[in-house]
Amino acid sequence: MTAPLLSVRDLRVTYRSSAGDVPGVRGVDFELGRGQTLGLAGESGCGKSSVAGALLRLLPPATAVTGEVLLEGENVLALPPDRLRAVRWTELAIIFQGALHTLNPVKRVGWQIGEAVSTHQPSVSGKEVQRRVGELLEFVGIPARRIDDYPHQLSGGQRQRVLIALALACSPSLLIADEPTTALDVMVQAQVLKLLQDLQRDLGLAMIFITHDLSTLASVCQRLAVMYAGRIVEEGPSEEVFEAPAHPYTAALAAAFPVIGDERYRMAPSGLGGDPPDPRVLPSGCSFHPRCAVAQAECPTVDIELRGAGSGRRAACVRVGAGR
Amino acid sequence: MSFRFVAGKVLGALGTLAFVIVFNFFLFRVVEGNPVGVLFRGRSLTDAQRAALKHQFGLDGSKLDQFWQYLVQLAHLNLGRSYETNGTVFSEIAHAAWPTVVLVGLSTLLSTVFGVWMGIVAGWRRGSVRDHGLTTFTMATYAMPDFWLGMLLLIVFAVILGWFPIGGMEDPASTATGLAKVVEQAHYLVLPCATLTLAYLGEYAIVMRSSLIDVKQEDYLVLARAKGLRDALVRRRHAVPNALLPIVTLIAINFGFVLSGAIAVESIYSWPGLGLLTYHAIRAPDLPMLQGLFLVFSASVIFFNLAADLAYAYLDPRVRTT
Amino acid sequence: MSAVAAAGGARRIAWSRRRRALGRALRDFGRSPSGLIGLGILVLVVAFALAAPLIANHDNLDPSKTLDTPLWASPSHHPPLGTDSEGRPIWDQLVYGARISLLVGLAATFISMVIGSAVGIVAGFYGGWVGSVLMRLTEWFLVIPFLPLAIVLAAILGPNVRNVIIVIGITSWPATARVIRAQVLSLKERLYVERSRALGASNRHVMWRHIVPNVSPLILANTTLTVPIAILSESTLSFLGLGDQQNPSWGRMLDEAFSNGAIGQNAWWWYLPPGIGIVLVVLGFTFVGHALEEVLDPRLRERRS
Numbered sequence: 041m042t043a044p045l046l047s048v049r050d051l052r053v054t055y056r057s058s059a060g061d062v063p064g065v066r067g068v069d070f071e072l073g074r075g076q077t078l079g080l081a082g083e084s085g086c087g088k089s090s091v092a093g094a095l096l097r098l099l100p101p102a103t104a105v106t107g108e109v110l111l112e113g114e115n116v117l118a119l120p121p122d123r124l125r126a127v128r129w130t131e132l133a134i135i136f137q138g139a140l141h142t143l144n145p146v147k148r149v150g151w152q153i154g155e156a157v158s159t160h161q162p163s164v165s166g167k168e169v170q171r172r173v174g175e176l177l178e179f180v181g182i183p184a185r186r187i188d189d190y191p192h193q194l195s196g197g198q199r200q201r202v203l204i205a206l207a208l209a210c211s212p213s214l215l216i217a218d219e220p221t222t223a224l225d226v227m228v229q230a231q232v233l234k235l236l237q238d239l240q241r242d243l244g245l246a247m248i249f250i251t252h253d254l255s256t257l258a259s260v261c262q263r264l265a266v267m268y269a270g271r272i273v274e275e276g277p278s279e280e281v282f283e284a285p286a287h288p289y290t291a292a293l294a295a296a297f298p299v300i301g302d303e304r305y306r307m308a309p310s311g312l313g314g315d316p317p318d319p320r321v322l323p324s325g326c327s328f329h330p331r332c333a334v335a336q337a338e339c340p341t342v343d344i345e346l347r348g349a350g351s352g353r354r355a356a357c358v359r360v361g362a363g364r
Numbered sequence: 365m366s367f368r369f370v371a372g373k374v375l376g377a378l379g380t381l382a383f384v385i386v387f388n389f390f391l392f393r394v395v396e397g398n399p400v401g402v403l404f405r406g407r408s409l410t411d412a413q414r415a416a417l418k419h420q421f422g423l424d425g426s427k428l429d430q431f432w433q434y435l436v437q438l439a440h441l442n443l444g445r446s447y448e449t450n451g452t453v454f455s456e457i458a459h460a461a462w463p464t465v466v467l468v469g470l471s472t473l474l475s476t477v478f479g480v481w482m483g484i485v486a487g488w489r490r491g492s493v494r495d496h497g498l499t500t501f502t503m504a505t506y507a508m509p510d511f512w513l514g515m516l517l518l519i520v521f522a523v524i525l526g527w528f529p530i531g532g533m534e535d536p537a538s539t540a541t542g543l544a545k546v547v548e549q550a551h552y553l554v555l556p557c558a559t560l561t562l563a564y565l566g567e568y569a570i571v572m573r574s575s576l577i578d579v580k581q582e583d584y585l586v587l588a589r590a591k592g593l594r595d596a597l598v599r600r601r602h603a604v605p606n607a608l609l610p611i612v613t614l615i616a617i618n619f620g621f622v623l624s625g626a627i628a629v630e631s632i633y634s635w636p637g638l639g640l641l642t643y644h645a646i647r648a649p650d651l652p653m654l655q656g657l658f659l660v661f662s663a664s665v666i667f668f669n670l671a672a673d674l675a676y677a678y679l680d681p682r683v684r685t686t
Numbered sequence: 687m688s689a690v691a692a693a694g695g696a697r698r699i700a701w702s703r704r705r706r707a708l709g710r711a712l713r714d715f716g717r718s719p720s721g722l723i724g725l726g727i728l729v730l731v732v733a734f735a736l737a738a739p740l741i742a743n744h745d746n747l748d749p750s751k752t753l754d755t756p757l758w759a760s761p762s763h764h765p766p767l768g769t770d771s772e773g774r775p776i777w778d779q780l781v782y783g784a785r786i787s788l789l790v791g792l793a794a795t796f797i798s799m800v801i802g803s804a805v806g807i808v809a810g811f812y813g814g815w816v817g818s819v820l821m822r823l824t825e826w827f828l829v830i831p832f833l834p835l836a837i838v839l840a841a842i843l844g845p846n847v848r849n850v851i852i853v854i855g856i857t858s859w860p861a862t863a864r865v866i867r868a869q870v871l872s873l874k875e876r877l878y879v880e881r882s883r884a885l886g887a888s889n890r891h892v893m894w895r896h897i898v899p900n901v902s903p904l905i906l907a908n909t910t911l912t913v914p915i916a917i918l919s920e921s922t923l924s925f926l927g928l929g930d931q932q933n934p935s936w937g938r939m940l941d942e943a944f945s946n947g948a949i950g951q952n953a954w955w956w957y958l959p960p961g962i963g964i965v966l967v968v969l970g971f972t973f974v975g976h977a978l979e980e981v982l983d984p985r986l987r988e989r990r991s
Contacts, residue, residue, distance in 0.1 A: 126592065128589075144606070146680065159592050159593055206591075391839070507969045509918055509922055509961070511922065515940070623833075624832055627834075646841060646927050658835065
């Protein structure tokens with residue numbers, strides 16, 4: 041079996057502040073092969089965006105990141121600065137959420153895309169850079185003549201497409217899409233999602249898709265990982281995880297995003313009481329137990345690791361695997 | 365930038381100028397019931413002299429007549445006659461304008477350049493020693509009246525160290541011409557310019573610093589870094605251009621204050637510009653001169669603000685392309 | 687419970703909430719080192735000024751009296767701060783000068799704040815053409831450079847303390863008006879104003895019960911930051927010869943020092959103390975003002991971290 045494109049081992053992210061250390065990610069492991077798609081789901085604050093930021097060491101300086109991030113065999117977390125800068129965007133690129141200030145408001149969008157190209161290929165002529173930028177824009181469905189527009193002159197959907205074009209500029213093998221559709225209208229969401237799916241398929245890209253909307257992931261990604269309080273609590277093939285969740289949190293999350301037309305959602309109560317835990321004061325034992333409908337006696341005391349829950353599936357619940 | 369936008373701004377400026385002109389009229393004629401008495405305070409006049417002066421200043425017509433006469437005079441750039449010297453207010457002002465333009469222009473340029481640079485240094489690494497040093501420096505210069513700062517610099521650099529002359533714009537005994545003359549005048553310019561620069565440097569630095577701190581939190585910097593750019597490039601290409609925008613506005617706001625500061629500084633250094641002219645006019649008191657100066661100062665600020673407004677609109681693409 | 691009793695209860699709750707907020711604000715202020723330093727400076731200076739009759743001799747300042755003190759005496763020859771070119775002790779001038787500077791600073795600021803707040807609140811609250819006219823007026827005055835205007839006004843009205851206060855007061859209100867109006871505009875958007883209106887509250891009620899209490903902290907912080915500007919303005923006007931000719935102020939002391947050649951005579955005891963005094967008072971009010979701003983405006987506090 042060929043080595044996976046991305047291998048994350050025991051990733052931990054701790055935010056340092058004057059009020060003490062706050063754990064954002066508490067030991068995350070996963071792997072991604074070439075051309076594979078992984079969805080990363082969870083509520084706000086579960087750590088999924090921190091994972092994305094950590095992969096390219098983009099988190100603020102006052103953050104401690106430990107563990108291993110093996111990208112094409114190199115540990116990103118241990119790279120010297122110039123090698124890190126070379127790896128960024130050429131092997132792994134991030135599609136950020138397309139809010140207005142994700143792009144530099146005083147520079148033309150064509151220039152911003154072109155900057156990615158010329159940073160990594162300084163020998164390419166200005167004209168050639170322009171040509172490639174035009175190509176990229178067309179590729180994502182934006183007419184090339186908008187190359188000289190400023191970000192505020194584009195609609196939300198167009199800005200998101202620009203960010204996708206930008207992410208593709210250096211032909212990376214892995215894309216991370218961090219909430220790419222969250223701020224968009226539903227119709228535009230569908231268009232952007234389709235664009236991402238087509239690109240992934242046509243270019244054979246590996247993709248990590250981060251969102252809080254589980255139902256989107258189920259159709260777009262091959263595998264699915266659900267995060268809660270800084271850890272992955274369930275992972276497996278997306279259809280299986282969505283249809284038959286092993287972890288109670290996954291079940292609640294799935295129920296919170298009903299699929300319109302699906303009979304099962306008609307009268308079933310959904311929604312999860314309570315709030316995600318404050319990372320500074322995590323519950324003892326299994327961090328989900330205060331909100332869990334099927335908590336057992338040992339849940340408040342025993343912190344459960346991910347364990348096998350069927351072929352290619354893992355879940356961090358005491359009811360799963362041995363002892364079920 | 366549409367024609368409508370520019371026309372709107374220009375009209376606004378002209379409106380403000382019109383207000384100032386009217387206000388100026390009222391200041392003199394209406395505020396004080398006895399303008400001739402105010403003008404010639406402390407000098408005894410016969411009734412005949414008083415009547416003659418009233419006629420000369422057009423004070424014997426109705427208010428409307430006076431206003432019309434005032435406007436006509438203005439249109440002819442007739443700002444009256446200085447009581448102290450024998451010249452017209454206009455010629456005195458015209459003569460003294462250039463030294464002030466040089467002083468204010470150069471010090472604005474220097475405060476902006478150095479202030480922005482210091483602000484970047486302090487704001488990029490917040491909380492560092494440089495940052496605290498900058499805050500302390502700014503507090504100190506802000507709290508000092510600019511004329512006192514001028515006095516201190518004069519004492520240290522001209523009196524104690526003797527590096528620079530005590531006052532004036534040129535050596536009365538020198539016969540230098542051409543380039544040598546310019547160099548000589550530049551030598552006299554150093555201290556007044558340094559005073560005015562230091563007085564406003566801190567403000568530019570503080571604004572640039574806080575602007576940069578705001579910008580540092582923006583997402584597009586993360587994106588720039590993710591693309592693989594070096595820190596220096598992220599700062600230079602992405603952070604600074606955005607952080608600079610408020611500085612343009614600040615230059616405009618400050619211009620009025622710098623001009624006021626020039627009055628005090630020129631007095632200290634006897635720099636023969638509009639400020640020194642104002643100082644002498646106050647001592648006299650030479651009211652026509654003060655009025656003329658007030659008009660000139662106000663008009664300069666109005667038009668400078670207009671220029672800055674338009675410059676900002678041009679520099680910020682979000683304003684330019686609407 | 688009757689409606690009256692309920693209303694009384696509600697008011698009591700509102701007041702106890704305000705008292706608690708005040709306590710919190712004071713505690714937060716106490717945590718700011720610069721704020722405390724500023725407060726300390728101000729207390730010292732005010733004490734200094736108030737104690738003038740006890741620690742200084744007013745007769746020495748009377749221009750008609752001739753003194754038998756040495757001229758240009760250094761502090762070692764004539765403690766505590768030497769004498770000026772006419773033999774008048776610097777110490778007495780400094781102490782009484784503190785009074786003038788503080789008086790003008792505070793009084794002018796008061797006038798400026800009253801006008802500025804009134805204009806700002808009315809313009810922001812009523813909007814419409816009243817607001818537009820007021821803001822136009824404010825913009826016009828903002829553009830006019832302060833010092834030339836103050837000079838012309840002071841020259842016309844005549845140089846004395848009362849006129850200086852008036853001049854500074856009526857030339858500095860625009861900045862305040864603009865800030866206050868912006869705050870009022872944002873407050874107007876707040877829900878509770880809408881709800882109050884929906885319940886049928888009159889404009890005056892909304893303005894006094896909701897807008898003014900919420901704008902007051904901003905006014906307070908703004909006032910504290912306007913005082914140093916007024917003091918600097920007074921010192922500049924006095925330096926130029928437009929201040930009160932009878933009483934000493936720090937600005938006037940510096941004017942006399944400069945005009946009488948204190949620089950050439952190396953009379954540092956004449957030109958240093960008044961300047962240092964101005965710097966201290968300005969720093970004091972500025973530190974306190976900034977600390978107040980941070981305490982009263984929660985948004986600023988968040989940005990600090």
